[in-house]
Structures are given as structure tokens and as C-alpha cells.
Amino acid sequence: MQFKQDFFEQLEGFYSQVYPLPISNPHWLAWSDDAAKLIGLSEPNDELLMQLSANHAVPGASYYAQVYSGHQFGGYSPRLGDGRSIILGEAFTTKPTGEHSLAWDVALKGAGPTPYSRHGDGRAVMRSAVREFLASEALAALSVPTTRALAVIGSDLPVWRESQETAAITVRLAKTHIRFGHFEYFCHSNEGGKDKLIKLLNFTIAQHYPHLSQDYQGYKAWFTQVVKDTAVLIGHWQAVGFAHGVLNTDNMSILGDSFDFGPFAFLDTFKEDFICNHSDPEGRYAFGQQPGIGLWNLQRLAQALTPVIESDDLVAALNTYQAELVQQYLLLMRAKMGLGLGDLAVNTVDKSTSKLAELQAAQNKADLDFIGRFCAVMQHNMLDYTHTFRALGQLDIGCNNPNIADDIIDRPQFDTWFKDYQQRVVAGNNGKMVEIAAWQTDRNSVNPKYILRNYLAQEAIVAVEEGDNSKLVELHQLLTTPYAEHTDKQHYAERPPQWGQGLIMSCSS
Numbered sequence: 001m002q003f004k005q006d007f008f009e010q011l012e013g014f015y016s017q018v019y020p021l022p023i024s025n026p027h028w029l030a031w032s033d034d035a036a037k038l039i040g041l042s043e044p045n046d047e048l049l050m051q052l053s054a055n056h057a058v059p060g061a062s063y064y065a066q067v068y069s070g071h072q073f074g075g076y077s078p079r080l081g082d083g084r085s086i087i088l089g090e091a092f093t094t095k096p097t098g099e100h101s102l103a104w105d106v107a108l109k110g111a112g113p114t115p116y117s118r119h120g121d122g123r124a125v126m127r128s129a130v131r132e133f134l135a136s137e138a139l140a141a142l143s144v145p146t147t148r149a150l151a152v153i154g155s156d157l158p159v160w161r162e163s164q165e166t167a168a169i170t171v172r173l174a175k176t177h178i179r180f181g182h183f184e185y186f187c188h189s190n191e192g193g194k195d196k197l198i199k200l201l202n203f204t205i206a207q208h209y210p211h212l213s214q215d216y217q218g219y220k221a222w223f224t225q226v227v228k229d230t231a232v233l234i235g236h237w238q239a240v241g242f243a244h245g246v247l248n249t250d251n252m253s254i255l256g257d258s259f260d261f262g263p264f265a266f267l268d269t270f271k272e273d274f275i276c277n278h279s280d281p282e283g284r285y286a287f288g289q290q291p292g293i294g295l296w297n298l299q300r301l302a303q304a305l306t307p308v309i310e311s312d313d314l315v316a317a318l319n320t321y322q323a324e325l326v327q328q329y330l331l332l333m334r335a336k337m338g339l340g341l342g343d344l345a346v347n348t349v350d351k352s353t354s355k356l357a358e359l360q361a362a363q364n365k366a367d368l369d370f371i372g373r374f375c376a377v378m379q380h381n382m383l384d385y386t387h388t389f390r391a392l393g394q395l396d397i398g399c400n401n402p403n404i405a406d407d408i409i410d411r412p413q414f415d416t417w418f419k420d421y422q423q424r425v426v427a428g429n430n431g432k433m434v435e436i437a438a439w440q441t442d443r444n445s446v447n448p449k450y451i452l453r454n455y456l457a458q459e460a461i462v463a464v465e466e467g468d469n470s471k472l473v474e475l476h477q478l479l480t481t482p483y484a485e486h487t488d489k490q491h492y493a494e495r496p497p498q499w500g501q502g503l504i505m506s507c508s509s
Ligand SMILES: Nc1ncnc2c1ncn2[C@@H]1O[C@H](COP(=O)(O)OP(=O)(O)OP(=O)(O)O)[C@@H](O)[C@H]1O
Pocket: 080, 081, 082, 083, 084, 085, 116, 117, 118, 119, 120, 121, 122, 123, 124, 246, 250, 251, 259, 260, 261, 262, 509
């Protein structure tokens, strides 16, 4: 691995240098070829295993833990920081032209205590390391912005949670580890102040938004971009049916990548208010609350930026959030459902811009309502989110008696909606029936057959506990091509068995 150390060299005072503690008897539990390519690695090998399990030093690494704070479940925690994640530096590859590739922070999550560990042991248990790995790589394969995971390294080091478990390390790759909470810390803490905030802001812009200037105009444009990236991320989650579970501001990447995978869940049965986190009985982070929480978190970030950006400008940027989210969500949902736009949103009589915008807004509203009606059908009939979209995209859209699911309860409700669906699909194709085979192929390319259901992760984890990681490897491989049929792997697409339905995970990780 080839590293640069921009954060370490330029932001002294924003981290503590700390060395990881080794884990005993390290062994590869999982490895992602796709993630490895990002930083120029090919295959796992013994020396790399010793390095990433902290038994040997990594050449070129700096080893540091960043300081940040954050709003957790609505309350402000003034000092958090990487309590169990140690960053090695920014890995990159050199292209044949001599140019550097995009750099990825390499972090060892679960590598031992740091000055920010508070009462924690600095470790991650195997089940949580495996879940982080699978979630990162599954979301990436679904084109959802996310941090990545190179590998999971198991060990025989005992750690205590509710009972004794073993420690593991997830090797995380992130375009940045800068979170909303970094800005909050350098605004609100005694160690912060306007100079530090500006330093962090300039660093973030230089590293990740090089087209923006490091002045007031640049700061405004940057915050507007952060609002957009966050809205886009949450649009993706709502479309793919992903509930993060712990949307604290310290788990919000400044780049709008999915970040920190704890008690997350992909929806099985569609339920708007589905809660996946055992520590969230009131549903602050329930699936349907995510759009609102994204905005709430951005408001906390905006607050932390008030020393640098005028409130009016912050509010103007925040006001773009809803439209950006709706736009992203509609883009993805129209593709999932095959709702073309054809000339629907184009006024052929009056091409004036204001009229066009009005028509588009009306079409957006109509489609949102229409998608909402379909969600109500799924919820009322307790349908599986992923199955339903996959099945919808395979229907013969012209037929009169479609079968979306064998176990549908309220058939008339579905039939009524389906008639409107047929009309909407045809209207979106300029009034003509779609060419069915091509329409179905397109649907299959955006509606996954395989998702990371909690019960599948759980089965893989139990097998690892019993000394067998083959299920984990197989599940990971399958999730890298989630749209393919994989006729020999049908069982992975099934609804959860009784024990695995609506699994709610605990935060203890
Ligand atoms: N076992 C642990 N030991 C020390 N600190 C911990 C431990 N578990 C969590 N923390 C710290 O508690 C805070 C909140 O934890 P949270 O679960 O959001 O993050 P995380 O999963 O540990 O890490 P990250 O956000 O980097 O993915 C963070 O500061 C984290 O470092």
C-alpha cells in the first residue's frame, strides 16, 4: 500500500497518534476483491494479515484517531472521537500516466483503545465486524454511496459484551472519515474556534471539492453540496429499503456516504415505521423517519458553521434539501417501477421555463402520491419490499389479472392500483404500450433479487462462530451481483423464516 498523510500532516490538533494493539491468532474471515482494487491490492497474503491485525507495522502508516463530537439520539455529546478505529493514512495507487488515483483512508476498526475510548475496550466483536463488512459491500454493489470494507480479520482474543465473544477487525476504506461531528466539535469545544473551523473547512474543500474556492463563496457552495449529497444518500436508502439505525451526527459522513454499520436492516416486509435498533424504542431512526432526520442532522451541522457562514445562506442551502431528496428518490423509484416520463412533463404548447417547471412539479407530486399508494398496498398486505419490486418488474404489464404475490390479502386494493399503474406506464411511454421484454430487462437491472437480509447475515455469523466462514464468503459473493438470477442460490432470496422476521439488533458491538 502506498500512503499519503495529508490529514495527519496538515491537521495537527485534530487527532491523537495512537498505535493499534494486535489481535491473537489472526485469520482472514472475509476479503473484498472490489475494495482491494481501489487501493491497488490484489490478493490477501500472510504479511498483509499480520500488518492489518496490528501484529506487524504497516510501512508508511501514521496511526491516528480523530477527535469529533456529535448529537446522539438528539442530545449533544461534547467529546467522542475514534474510540476503536485507528486510521493508517490515505492509500492511493499511481496510474500509468503518473497521476494518483482517488485516495482512501484505511482504518482498522476494532484495533484497540485510543484516547477517545471512554469506558470502551476499543474492540469490535466478530458479529459486528462481519455486519459492517457485508453492509458496506452490499450497498456498494447497489450503487448506494458508502464507505467500503477491504476485509474482516478474526482472532481468538476474548472480549466481553453480554457474554464472552471474540474480537475482530474490519478494515474500512473511506474517502474521508470527516463527519458532521468534526465540525460540531471544532465549533462548540474549548479546543475549537473559528480558526480551527476554517482550517478544517479548507482542508475538506481542498481534498474533496477542489473545484471550489477556499473563501466565502466557496464555503456557501460547499455547504449546499453537503446538503445535496446527504439528500441523495437518503433518497438511495429510501428507494432500496435500507434503515441505518443510528443516524447520530457522528455517523454522518461529510461526503454523504453511508457510514458506520451497526444495527442497520434492509427491509423484509415493508413497514414505514420499521425500527431496526433495539436501543431506539421510540423510533427516532425508524425507516420512514430517515428523510426528516437527515435534515435535522444538517441543521446541527449548519449550527456548527455559523461562525463561518451567515445564517441566511445556511438556511437557503437547507431549504434545497427536500427538493433534492425527492428528485433522487423519484429518479430511483421511477426506474424501479418503469415509470417513464416521455413527454409527460413537457408542455408542447408553451415551452416557457416557468410553465415547464410547473408541469414537472405537478408530475412529481402525482408520482410521489402514486408511489405512496403502492407503499400503502405493500404495507397493508405485508409484502416483502425487495420481492415485490422484483415481481412488479416481471409482470406482463398489459395483462388484466397480474399476480404480484401468492399471499396477497387484499386483492381488490392491488387490482385498483394496478389499473392506474398500467395507465401510468403507458402514459410515460407517450401513450404506447411498452415493449415488454425490454421493459422487464430494465426493471431487473435496478430491482435487486438479493439483499442483505438480517437473517442471512445472522446465519453467516453463526457459521463463523462454529468455525466455518464459507457461508459468509458465499453470501458476500452473491451480494456483489445482486441483480443476477443465480438460479442455484434461490434460497438466499427467500423471505426470512419465522425466527428471522423483523430482527431488531442491539447496539452492543
Ligand atoms: N468498544 C468500544 N470501545 C471504545 N469506544 C467505542 C466502542 N464502541 C463504540 N465506541 C465509541 O463510541 C462512539 C459511538 O460509537 P458508534 O457505534 O457510533 O461508532 P463506531 O461503530 O465505534 O465507529 P465508527 O463511527 O467509526 O464506525 C464512538 O466514539 C466510538 O468510537
